[in-house]
Amino acid sequence: MAGNPENPIGVPQLELEATIGFEGRILGGLKVHPDRQHLVYALGCTVVIEDIQSGKQEFLTGHTNDVTCITISKSGRYIASGQLTYMGFKADVIIWDFETRSLHARLVLHKVKVEALVFSPNDAFLVSLGGQDDGAVVVWNVARKEAICGSPAQVESAGVTHCVAYANNDEFLFVTGGNHTLRVWELDVENRKIRPTDVNMGQVKRVVKCIEMLDDDKFFYCGTTTGDIIAINTQTRLFQHVGPAKELFSQGISSLAILKTGEVICGAGDGTVSVCGTLDQKFKRTKRMQKLDGPVTSLALRGQGHQFFAGTGKSHIYKFNLTEFTHELINTCHYSAVNDVSFAFGRSDLFVTCCYQDIRVWHLESNKELLRITVPNMTCNAVECARDGHSIVSAWDDGKIRTFYPESGRVMYTIENAHNKGVTALALTSDCRHIISGGGEGQVRIWEISEGYTMKGARITTRLVEALKEHKGSVTCIRIRKNDSECVSASTDGTCIIWDLK
Template identity: 45%
Template sequence: MELELGAVIGFTGQVPQGLILHPDNEHLIYPLGSTIVVRHVVSRAQSFLRGHNQRVSCITVSRSGQILASGQQTHMGFQAEIIIWNFQTKSPLHRMKLHKVMIQSLNFSCDEAYLASLGGQDDNMLIIWEVSTGKGFCSTSIGHEPGYDVKFLNNSNNKLVSVQNQIVKIWEADYVAKKVNFTLVNLGNLKRQILNVVIDPTDAFAYVGTRTGDILEINLERASYKRCGPARKLFSQGVQCLALMNNGDILVGAGDGTIAKLAGQTLQVKCQSEVLGGVTSISLTQDNTHFFLGTSQSNIYLLDSDQLKAELRNTCHYDRINDIAFPNNFSEVFATCSMNDIRVWNSRNRQELLRIQVPNLECYCVGFAADGKSIISGWNDGKLRAFLPQTGKLMYVINDSHRHGVTALIGTIDSARIVSGGMEGEVRIWRIGKQTQTMEASMKEHRGRVWAIQLNKSNDLAVSASSDGSCIVWDLKTHTRLTCLFESTMFKQVLYHPDESQIITTGSDRKITYWDTFDGQAIRMLDGSEEGEVNALAINKEGSHFVSGGEDQVVKMWSYDEGVVLYEGIGHSSTILKVTYSPDQRNLISVGSEGAIFIWNLP
């Protein structure tokens, strides 16, 4: 059985021109790992297109909006798949495989009869497909230079423009003879790495954006270079995306986060503004008064085309997420921590409430104090930091709490102590006073990184899981080891069963093991996954079900007594690092190394 995906927080901003406003002006379409999200702009309701098994590398929508196509990236030596979807039913029409490794660019013809696809640098093929049958119609190699973008002309279904490293080609397809011939555009002495192309509505000329940071205008009838601009100031880090407005002006997104509007006649900048992250996609509304913009830091903005005033509409993590935490018995908000920040989310409307940034540092673990008065976190500079949950203001720092990083932590139920684990294997207990934070005990038995720490209900025992192949149960009153569990694996997660008669662990040997807490003997072993280690475990309040996730990218819900998988949740496109139940037991939340937060509805 499949788990029902309730909502996602995430957007893969690195996909060029990946954020698309549907022609009905009501839906935003964007990739998230291997899933494609269709979100209603006003009501924020989400639906999902799921069919790819690896990261989606490009998306395009036909002019009428009835069909869309997506391509993916796979491993070396494998064929990359293109899927054509019916937008109304959200179901795949055709699945096509001819390209190797990666699909670089896709584009529908004006009459929606043909789809052009360009392979990545390991493939370098241009293929034109017939949309009605899903069959490859004619194909050709584009040469040695890697291609970046391909577009059909606006008024003919057999002419295309492709851009490669330093070459622009105009292609003409002969559908009777099934051949494609090209004309090379004469660029004179110009040497530019060309990244993208837009074609004017009359098909008289095209604009191409370059990595140098300027824009070249090309006459398509003569196949010759006309001029370039802007003359004085180039765009930093290259022109990443272009869009053409109805009045002839050009919108330019640059790699440093600049968004500019250029006059079509002079190619001079009319106005510009800044956004967070390099601009990767621009999508205009039908009336051209506003446009949506996606950045490489996974932010989505809405801008007005006149003044370019940016309004932030959607945010999410753009790097791997290391941990999730809910406050004690409160399901409305949760916190996640990533490579450079901690974010607090409203779990109902999926909006970001607070962002706590510590520049250039990675946050390994995050938690809420039991009284809800602080957010506690462990960082890779070895410091334990606590922040106020409303404002994100720093409350206190425990310096040098662990060498090389704090990798696991948990607060006691009275909020007076924190138990933390470090990169070198120490488990330490900190007493948190009003003004002071002191170390109560340091217990050094583990030889490797401590991945997880759990407390029992009465908070007098703690269990820690380490990558040295041991889990240790500690007595927190005497600060000594009670029992030790050994296995030839790197333990990644440890949990107490709610009745505390058993401990459940998982790790790099792909096994999920039940242990007796009294004598530390293994009672039962389950195969957690066919391939790849299992990183994450969570158990519900009754102890009847638990959830696992790992390198096989599937969230699995198990029956605790029977030891069988009841439900599977498919949607992640890279390793799952953490899963957790919401305190009200209505949702399950999983996070992965692609930076996505998946919220699943529990059956």
């Protein structure tokens, strides 16, 4: 144990039991496994495999930084994931064995970021696309765990390449697309070369964000930031059609899925999920349309597409019924940094989290959201559950302390201008009559909460008891002793101060 370089002092490692969340900002970051029983998605440095029926989660850990792309082989035997790293360092591609949930190969060649990944139809090859600082496309031999060949992904005059797609029936043909670049590649394994052909687009200029191949490989469709779909003939490498002509998708098309009927499901940047007609129908938009919360970044068909899943940039996963075109939210979480976590007093199954714009109450055993409190365009820096269970007290960057009812999420009372540079930390005494808050300016303030009665009924009043000025930087944390006689505050100035509250 002591000789393990990852754990030099022999401390037992914590095992991850469950996660609540989904990294929705990865384009194509939500996949349905070919066995139709599992969802695969990224969350931070981890790849999550979740059973669709039971919700049971398994984790693939091995990345050293955020996962940026995921793909699953056609047979379902392998999962591949790429990551982000720091400038000047190599970014890993990891191939996982799905059956054993173990690492099959770690492939290191790209710099800084892996942009996209795709397997060949028979699992023989993996194509990886480097990010803006790398700009290379590399073909790997999956069995030998080595690179076959590589090439710059685009000509120097073109922009960044964003996506890659493999032919469904040809082991030696794949496509890349991006900023004013669209190329069809042929793999020559014997000579260890890949030969690109630029698609002749004529006068059409587009930025491609996603590519999907038809089952017979005759055409491939590209979703663009303009909000339309481009159809390209795979054999001739010629531009075929662009549509819908008049009803463009707002904020561009960020994900595509092709149904067996030839119709196309489009996910747009404004949250629209819509079914468009076939190529012969010029991709005309149908009446089947739904609006989701956040840009649609992933569309994953389950089986033939009778059911499909949509992931959004606000970390929501929706399940769709294709026939009725109805949807339900099956997974949700914060989509920005979680600033604080607080358990309800005496309860291990209820906890509260906060971040930009919202506070959420969670049930631990089911991993489900019970309540969401939203304050638009504000960041909640700290949250605390009152010991009596009657309120949730929160600290906000607009300088206010807001207290909410835990059942309904309605505002109980607000302390205006609690601190000049935002409220950054808070704590409650055990009798729930005093709030101790810390601010961005470095002050620790004590507030008294009292309940009075007026002609209109009960009314809660707040009063500033004391302002303690000692810290030079913003207050990051406050903790109170059990007997409420003292508290300790920590600050970005590197100091911790114990205060006498009596």
